[in-house]
Amino acid sequence: MAEQPKTPHQHKTNELYAATVRALSNNSHIHYRRNRLYQGNTPLxxxxxxxxxxxxxxxxxxxxxxxxxxxxxxxxxxxxxxxxxxxxxxxxxxxxxxxxxxxxxxxxxxxxxxxxxxxxxxxxxxxxxxxxxxxxxxxxxxxxxxxxxxxxxxxxxxxxxxxxxxxxxxxxxxxxxxxxxxxxxxxxxxxxxxxxxxxxxxxxxxxxxxxxxxxxxxxxxxxxxxxxxxxxxxxxxxxxxxxxxxNIAAVVSGSSKIYQENHQYYQVYTTQYDREIEAATLVRDALLIEYREKLDKRIQHQGINIKNIAQQLAAILCTPQRNGWSFDEEEGHLDGRRLSQLISSPAERRLFCTEQYKPHSDSIVSFLIDCSGSMREHIENITIIIDIMVKALGMAGITSEVLGFTTNAWNGGKAYSDWLSTGRPAFPGRLNEACHLIFKDADTNWRRSRKNIAALLKADLFREGIDGEAIEWACNR
Incomplete structure (x- = not known):
C-alpha cells in the first residue's frame, strides 16, 4: 500500500517521537523514515x-x-x-x-x-x-x-x-x-x-x-x-x-560439463566484434517517434500517480541534508534582523528562522534489461515500467541509467565463424558477439532521453544474452 503524504503536524509528531527515542536510548542516529524508525540507514x-x-x-x-x-x-x-x-x-x-x-x-x-x-x-x-x-x-x-x-x-x-x-x-x-x-x-x-x-x-x-x-x-x-x-x-x-x-528469490546456478573440464575457467574466444552502442542509433528516427507515441498512450491509460512513486523513492534513496535557512517562521531561532519589526508591529509573530533540510541522493539507479529473444513478448510492459521509474527517479532528484544486453547476431556470428576457420580449437569459451546497449545514460535526464528509451520496443534488437558479462559491465559503469 502506498504511503499517504504526511501533514506538517504528522511530520512534526514523528520528529518528536524520534527525538524521544534518541533521548531515552542515548542513540543519536535514530530517526523516522516512511513511518518507521531507522538507525542510520538500517530499519530497526x-x-x-x-x-x-x-x-x-x-x-x-x-x-x-x-x-x-x-x-x-x-x-x-x-x-x-x-x-x-x-x-x-x-x-x-x-x-x-x-x-x-x-x-x-x-x-x-x-x-x-x-x-x-x-x-x-x-x-x-x-x-x-x-x-x-x-x-x-x-x-x-x-x-x-x-x-x-x-x-x-x-x-x-x-x-x-x-x-x-x-x-x-x-x-x-x-x-x-x-x-x-x-x-x-x-x-x-x-x-x-x-x-x-x-x-x-x-x-x-x-x-x-x-x-x-x-x-x-x-x-x-x-x-x-x-x-x-x-x-x-x-x-x-x-x-x-x-x-x-x-526473501528475494535467487536463481540456482546450473552446471556445464565444458566449464568443469576447463577447470572452471570462463574465457572469451575473441572480443574483436563486441560493441557498446547507443540503442537509439540502431532505430530509425521516425520509428522511434512512433514507438514513443505508442508508449505514451499505454502509460496514459494506466493512470499511474508518478508523483506518488517519486515521493516513495525519495524516502528510500534520499537522505535529508541542510540547505540554508527558512525565514518568516512563527517558531525556531530568533532572527535578529527582524527585532525592529517586533517594536513597529507588536502583533507580528513571524520573527523566527529554521534550518532548512532538503532530500539529497548520492546514488545512481541502473536498470539492466535482458534483451534476449525470450524477453521479446514481455518488453512492452517492461518498457512502461522502466519509463515510469526513470521519470519518477528524475522527479525525486535521483540519477538513473537504462542499459541492455544482447548480441550482434544469432548463433555466434563472426566470432563463431572465426573459430570454425581456425580448426575448432578445444575450450574456446564464449563464441558470441556481445552487444551492450545504452538506452539512457546517467548524464541525460528523462525528458531528453524519453525518445531513446522507446528503442526498447524494437523487436529485432532481441537476440541472445551474455548475462554475467553484462552484469559486470553495468557494475563497472
Missing part, C-alpha cells in the same frame, strides 16, 4: 506483536507507550546476545522475542511514572484488539494470548487484563503448573539478560511443543485453518532477520 526490527498493531498509530497514549517500549529495548537489551541466543523455530522465536520485550519493559526508571502508564496502555490496547477480533476463539490463539498475559503479569507484578480474566481462567489453570518453574525463573532473573534467556527459551520450547502436538493430533480439524490467521496476527510469518533481501 521489533517483532514483539504488541509493538506492531496498526491501531497504535491512531491512539496517542498507545503510540507513546510504543515509543517508550522501543527506547527501553534499545537501552536494556544486547542485540548481539539476543540474536545469538534466539531459536530458529518460528513459534519459539516469536515467544522469545515477546518475552525479551516484556523483560526490558520492567526496566522503567522510577522517576518516569508516565512511561509505565503509556507502556501498559499500549499492551492493553493490543490485547483487547486481539481478543475482540476473534483471534482468541481458536485453541492456538487462546494459548498464545494466555501465555502473553500471564508472562507479563508475573514480570510486571500486575493483574491480567480485567476484560479477559474470566475468559482465560481455564487455560491459565491448565498451563501454569507446566510453565510455573520457567515463569518463576523469568521473574527472578529479569535483571540479567543472559540468565533470563535460559528460562525464556525453556518456556518458548514448552509452548511450541504444545502447539505442535495440538496441530498434529488434529490435522484435519477445520479450526486449524483459522489458526493461520492467528499466526499472522502474532507475526509468526515475519522474517526475523534484519536483512530484508532474504
Amino acid at each position: 526490527p521489533f517483532f514483539a506483536a504488541h509493538l506492531q498493531s496498526p491501531i497504535i498509530e491512531s491512539n496517542i497514549s498507545a503510540k507513546r507507550g510504543n515509543i517508550d517500549a522501543i527506547s527501553l529495548r534499545l537501552n536494556h537489551s544486547d542485540i548481539e546476545l539476543h540474536q545469538q541466543l534466539s531459536p530458529t523455530e518460528p513459534t519459539e522465536r516469536l515467544l522469545f522475542e515477546l518475552l525479551e520485550q516484556f523483560r526490558v519493559e520492567t526496566c522503567i526508571p522510577p522517576q518516569l511514572s508516565g512511561m509505565k502508564t503509556n507502556i501498559q496502555h499500549n499492551f492493553s490496547l493490543w490485547a483487547d484488539q486481539f481478543h475482540h477480533t476473534g483471534l482468541t476463539g481458536t485453541r492456538l490463539g487462546l494459548l498464545l494470548y494466555t501465555v502473553a498475559q500471564i508472562s507479563r503479569s508475573r514480570l510486571m507484578a500486575q493483574p491480567v487484563s480485567a476484560h479477559t480474566e474470566d475468559f482465560i481462567e481455564s487455560t491459565r489453570a491448565a498451563i501454569v503448573p507446566i510453565l510455573g518453574e520457567a515463569l518463576s525463573g523469568l521473574r527472578r532473573c529479569k535483571n540479567s539478560q543472559q540468565d533470563y534467556a535460559q528460562y525464556a527459551l525453556e518456556l518458548a520450547k514448552i509452548v511450541s511443543d504444545m502447539i505442535q502436538a495440538e496441530m498434529q493430533n488434529n490435522p484435519d480439524d477445520a479450526e486449524n485453518k483459522t489458526d493461520q490467521k492467528t499466526l499472522n496476527a502474532f507475526s509468526l510469518l515475519l522474517d526475523f532477520d534484519s536483512d530484508e533481501s532474504a
